[in-house]
Amino acid sequence: AANRVLGVANGAVVDIGGGTTGVAVFCDGEVVYTADEPTGGTHITLVLSGRYGISFTEAEKLKLDPTRREEVLAAVTPVIEKMGTIVREHLRRAGTPVEAVYLVGGTSCLAGVEDIIARETELPVYKPRNPLLVTPLGIAMCSQV
Numbered sequence: 001a002a003n004r005v006l007g008v009a010n011g012a013v014v015d016i017g018g019g020t021t022g023v024a025v026f027c028d029g030e031v032v033y034t035a036d037e038p039t040g041g042t043h044i045t046l047v048l049s050g051r052y053g054i055s056f057t058e059a060e061k062l063k064l065d066p067t068r069r070e071e072v073l074a075a076v077t078p079v080i081e082k083m084g085t086i087v088r089e090h091l092r093r094a095g096t097p098v099e100a101v102y103l104v105g106g107t108s109c110l111a112g113v114e115d116i117i118a119r120e121t122e123l124p125v126y127k128p129r130n131p132l133l134v135t136p137l138g139i140a141m142c143s144q145v
Helices: 002-006 041-052 056-064 066-094 113-123 131-143
Strands: 011-016 021-027 032-038 101-104
Touching: 011 066, 021 066, 032 066, 041 056, 041 066, 041 101, 056 066, 101 113
Parallel strands: 011 101
Antiparallel strands: 011 021, 021 032
């Protein structure tokens, strides 16, 4: 559904949600590979909770606090790096050239995540202005067909 909005021809859409990270690889606009991994924003929140000794709810607020962006990113960079290596492995398994990665989903709203994923995948990474809305908008567009 996200591809309907993004128009990816030869690339990958990576949907980093709360509980999972989905990878869809496209070749000539068609899906040729998909995967879903059990890691996402909830994992990041749990890392923050453990690091700071705070509740899950407090850690979620911390994760979303724009004034503490750099601090949060420094704390969770290893988790995002791991997500990047997982994505890289799925792109390798897909067996088709990937020109770029497009990040969508709520967790991709975390500032700086695109730079880490780019470093880990060694590919250009793009994040739309409102990555949280891409998948729901794509689903809505598909249902109108």
